[in-house]
Amino acid sequence: MVQETHVSAANLIFPLFIVDGENQKTEVASMPGIYRYSIDNLLREVESCMKLGLTSFDLFPNIEEALKDKLATESHREGSLYLRAISQVKKEFPEACIITDVAMDPYSSDGHDGIVENGEILNDETLEVLGKMALAHAQSGADIIAPSDMMDGRVGYIRRVLDENGFKHVSIMSYSAKYASAFYGPFRDALNSAPKFGDKKGYQMNPANQREALIEARLDEAEGADFLMVKPALPYLDVIKLLKDSTELPIAAYNVSGEYAMIKAAIQNGWLNEQRAITEVLLSIRRAGATAILTYHAKEVLENKWL
Ligand SMILES: NCC(=O)CCC(=O)O
Numbered sequence: 001m002v003q004e005t006h007v008s009a010a011n012l013i014f015p016l017f018i019v020d021g022e023n024q025k026t027e028v029a030s031m032p033g034i035y036r037y038s039i040d041n042l043l044r045e046v047e048s049c050m051k052l053g054l055t056s057f058d059l060f061p062n063i064e065e066a067l068k069d070k071l072a073t074e075s076h077r078e079g080s081l082y083l084r085a086i087s088q089v090k091k092e093f094p095e096a097c098i099i100t101d102v103a104m105d106p107y108s109s110d111g112h113d114g115i116v117e118n119g120e121i122l123n124d125e126t127l128e129v130l131g132k133m134a135l136a137h138a139q140s141g142a143d144i145i146a147p148s149d150m151m152d153g154r155v156g157y158i159r160r161v162l163d164e165n166g167f168k169h170v171s172i173m174s175y176s177a178k179y180a181s182a183f184y185g186p187f188r189d190a191l192n193s194a195p196k197f198g199d200k201k202g203y204q205m206n207p208a209n210q211r212e213a214l215i216e217a218r219l220d221e222a223e224g225a226d227f228l229m230v231k232p233a234l235p236y237l238d239v240i241k242l243l244k245d246s247t248e249l250p251i252a253a254y255n256v257s258g259e260y261a262m263i264k265a266a267i268q269n270g271w272l273n274e275q276r277a278i279t280e281v282l283l284s285i286r287r288a289g290a291t292a293i294l295t296y297h298a299k300e301v302l303e304n305k306w307l
């Protein structure tokens, strides 16, 4: 009766990794229990999640090195793995909510989220690529576009491209406060998408900064974002709370790969109680103010009836 916070299936978004081929299901070494699926197996995985009441998915592609280039052209090529995955999932499960990732890094031969020239990221030139990518996702059936690149001005640019092409109903979940974090390591293993040089500090946020998140959030809101995201989640619960208190937009939080790996490693060593640790993590993110949680724990908490 007096419990203030709850987590339910409706709050959860399950990130899923996609790989080319048939009948593929390969575990990510640093993320026990998380797999890369070929499209046929992806459909079966989505089906088993839907049966558990888990209906929102964020898709990420593992792209062969040979298909990567400086302009990430594979990111908007008709017939690409990612676009086929979106349209096949939507065709078989129209009631699923498909969130798509907009950023160049999985397709970039530089492993960066933007176009690189002489070791620098070209912010404004990158927007054009992001616009093409977002449009291709919407045309394939995406419900929510999630730009994770952190280029300045991309929310407004993508909103304009979507509106001009008849996709006014497609929402934008903006990675507003995405920190240059050590906790993305296992995700980059999953996608083989680590930067080939340097780091992402030129466009992602400094972990030391809290107030700057407000600037990022206000810009994204003014540019037309429908959700604001904070990423990672656990080391930034203060930022989730801050944004929650300063906007009426729904707040999403990404409980990232490194947070998942940390918990799983401790559980495998018998150092933490699995059910208690995982539910406490999710509850803390909800308590801080996130309405949506992107988490690799989404399926297991429902399968095991831990919520
Ligand atoms: N756009 C997604 C990421 O950059 C990383 C997520 C994670 O580490 O789980």
Ligand SMILES: [Mg+2]
Pocket (backbone or CB within 6 Å): 150, 151, 152, 153, 176, 216, 219, 220
């Ligand atoms: Mg920004």
